[in-house]
Amino acid sequence: MKSRVPIPLRKLIEDKQSVKDKKQQEDLNESANPNSSKTKNQNPVQAQNRSKDTKNHQTKLISSDLQYNLDHIKKTLGNSSDIVIRDFQAGENGEIKLGIVYTDGLTDSASIQDFILNTLMVEIRNSDLNVAVLNPSDCFEMIKSHTLPVGGIVEITDFQKLFNHVLSGDTMLLMDGTPKGMALGSRDWADRGVQEPSSQTVVRGPKDGFTETLRTNTALIRRRIKDPNLWLETKQIGEKTQTDVAIMYLKGVANDKTVSELQSRINRINIDAILESGYIEELIQDEVYTPFPTVYNTERPDAVAAAILEGRIAILVDGTPFVLIVPALMVHFFQSSEDYYQRADIATLIRVLRYLSFFLALLTPSLYIAVSTFHQEMLPTPLLISLASQREGVPFPAFVEAVLMEVVFEILREAGVRMPRAIGSSISIVGALVIGQAAVEAGFVSATMVIIVSLTAICSFVFPSNSMAMAFRMLRFLFMILAATFGLYGIILGLIVMVLHLNSLRSFGLPYLAPNAPFILQDQKDNIIRLPHWSLLKRPRLIGKNNTDRGDVSPPKPPR
Amino acid sequence: MKKMLKVFLMLSMICLSGCWSSIELNELAIVTAMGIDKTEDGYLVSVQVLNSSELAGDAKSGRTEVVTFRKSGATIYEAIRSLSTDIPRRLYVAHLREVVFGEEMAREGIAKTLDVLSRQKELRSDFYMTVAKGSTAYDTLNVQTALEKIPANKVYDSLENSEKGWAPTRTVTLDELVSSIVSKGSEAMLTGIYVYGDPESGSNVTNAQNISPKSGLRLDYIGVFKKDKLVGWLNRSDSKGVSYITDHVKSTVENIPCEGEQISVNTTSSKTKIKGKMEKGNPKIDINVTSEGGIGEVECTIDLTKPEKIEELNKRYEKTIEAKIEGAIKTLQEKYQSDIFGFGEEIHRTDPKAWKRLEGNWEQEFANLDVNVTVKAKIRNLGTISESFQKEIEE
Secondary structure, eight states: OOSOOOOOOHHHHHHHHHHHHHHHHGGGGGGGGGHHHHHTTTTTHHHHHHHHHHOOOOBOOOSOOOOHHHHHHHTTTTTTEEEEEEEEESSSSSSSEEEEEEEETBOOOIIIIIIIIIIIIIIIIHHHOGGGGSSSHHHHHHHIIIIISSSSSEEBHHHHHHHHHHHHEEEEETTTOOOOEEEEEOOOOOOOOOOOOSSHHHSSSSOOOOOOOOHHHHHHHHHTTTOOTTTEEEEEOOTTTTTEEEEEETTTTSSSHHHHHHHHHHOOOSSSOSSSSSHHHHHHOOSSSSSSSSSSSSSSSHHHHHHHHTOOOEETTTTTOOOOEEEEOOOGGGGOGGGTHHHHHHHHHHHHHHHEEEEEEEHHHHHHHHHHHHHHSSSSSHEEEHHHHTTTTTSSSSHHHHHHHHHHHHHHHHHHSSSSSHHHHHHHHHIEEEIIIIHHTTTSSSSHHHHHHHHHHHHTTOOOOHHHHHHHHHHHHHHHHHHHHHHHHHHHHHHHHHHHHHHHHHEETEEEETTTTTTTTGGGBBTTSSSGGGGBBBBTTEEEEEEEEOOOOOOOOOOO | OOOHHHHHHHHHHHHHOOOOOOOOOEEEOOOOOOOOEEETEEEEEEEEEEEEEHHSSSSOOSOOSSSEEEEESSSSHHHHHHHTOOSHHHHHOOOOOEEEHHHHHHHOOHHHHHHHHOOHHHTTOOOOOETTTTTTTTHHHOOOOOOSSHHHHHHHHHHHHHHHEEEEHOOOBBBHHHHHHHSSSSOOEEEEEEEEEEHHHHTSGGGEEEEEEEEEEEEEEEEETTTTTEEEEHHHHHHHHHHTTTOSSSSEEEEEEEETOOOOOEEEEEEEEEEEETTTEEEEEEEEEEEEEEEEESOOOOOOOOOHHHHHHHHHHHHHHHHHHHHHHHHHIIIIOOOTTTTHHHHHHHHHHHHHHTTTHHHHHHTEEEEEEEEEEEEEEEEOOOSOTTTHOOO
């Protein structure tokens, strides 16, 4: 993955580190804190993390000497070539000395040209503004409130913030004689653009997917829920990456306790880098030692919007199209957003199919091992004969054969994901012909085993959520070992232990198997069965505790 | 400590279970048929083992689909175990389809052999029991059948099909056999099986390569038992009568005389109710048969469009069935004195007190039992043509 942090930043961080170390020795610096926290209250989004930052870093304040500031920036960033520093004079006679700093590539250079440089260098000259009478700080206020046609402006007093903004793509405006700077919103960088999600496709339903840019992602959700109660809280996590992590929820619908629990879990994270939402997922989940995911991830804005409307909370991480949703119960991993877009009857049948393929993906190889090595009497005689004839001459026991084939399949699958797309077809040919056909013809494996492996493979792709399929992939091998040692008895023991484990899981305090265990009759309308929308008028009881009412629609009736 | 206990309990759960021994499919010799014959000092057990690679898959080498092995021993169990010297694989009897007793063996009594069959945990009790009519059991396991590659399957399917569509044969499972032998109020019966044609060529793999096989297996006749000993065979008509009485007719064919020729009626459903009662201290049995059928074949010139003709046919249809039933009862009462119908059980159910008195001497009582047969039969349909064109041909 390409790091978005320019390399010279290391130096900055080292600087910071030394400052931090110093701080531990002399606690008297504490007095500087209220100063910095006062400066940035204009931006509620960023207000949150300030306290943490000031706690961790003793940072240098911006001086009123412009040249000194620019030199300091240059020095700290190691003269990196993508940092553009431009100083110029404004005012009728050039009496105001200004400087702008921005990172090339993370900024929209056209808007810097048009709205910042043009305004400050050209238009200000033509205005009847009498800058001569103003002192520098009044002038600074004047520029901020009167002159610059830029949307997002944040006042900055310390270098820590300054670097943060500059490296995030904002343009920093510094003025001689004022110990403050202005971060002007000019973020714009090369973006993949909104494309169809590659991991969760639908036949019917919206085809837009999240991108790597947080702002685009929040916009995609905001576009779907135009409600003032849709709240968005952002904070930066990662000492070095300073990744924006946003939580988004419907105030009044989402359980406040869950929200505050999530906030506290996120605040607890102290790590140098967050490169993907998977980092966050592993750092906030309830149970660490489980193959089952307790946090849902999706690339689909409509799925996130639907979850938010149910009262769940979305966690968006800058730099990844995968948005997390909590709480995530087991049933959620069996539901696709398409279930709600197509007719209720077929949606229900498809859900039944998913549960069926869940068991097939998990148990087919182990059932084959158990039945063919322990319980031959359970098979109908003709089936036994045909299985026995295929095993004739196979040199391995059924278990070894099954593990062999499953491992080969996992290798093929991994190869399929990793290899360059151009040689994809050659892998499938090699996989299908060499492994599938030749191995059977050579008598290394039985044809039944190829069928079983293909069946489990296909079944494991049925799930709308890849993370649940991963759990089965791992458990499948466990069940195969159990089947080879104890037969069906072992499989049943394994299933009992699995269900016990699932029962012990919680996702943000909610029982993982709800609404099946505990059984909630009211929520069965959207469990295995999906009833039509006119009967889905209550939010899931455990999730949307505060506000379960979704509306009041009677079933459609034709006019008489 | 508590955790240790939990772990210990879990582990013991695994260790105390019964299914430790796993065995691969290609290490099994799947036995589909077992024959039991009497020798001078024990038993001769023959087993028919599948050669599964010849039966399915595409790696066929032209060997026989089944192989029959035999071995004698003082007990059946010993004989089966000693077969392992001949067979390279473990004998696996869970998929047994049929057990055949040699006629000689059956006449001497089969009770002792049933113990080992009931005791074995591996055996599924869904196989059928038969008696080799006029031969040893080994002979019947030594025939390659056409169409069905596994002779035991042929027997199994033929038994089921002929019971459904022909009636004078019976499927008898081990449990049914044991319970009817043990019961005082009913006797056992088993269908006979015999080899037709030339037994020598029947055992050859080429037997099944002839369009008209030189030899084959045929099921016919019902063997009547008294206790555990075979006492004789019923002919086809009596066998069918037995099936009517015991309500085992699902579908069969009855021939009705008509103007010196025959009309075949296809019985499509038949229901029998047996009522036992005590009259003046004597047991009495009422048999009520309700049959329905359709005309399957007409050889005479009868005008089937006339209702009175049909009425007349109904009467004759009833007579035919009645004759078969009465014939069967007569044969069993007079010739064998064996209550294979379970009339004793019926008396036991209706009047347990009287049964206690009769029980000791039921064989004699059965022979003198008063049986009243009532048959109601109806022809429901005529087939796709109503009037036979025999008439037009003759004119």
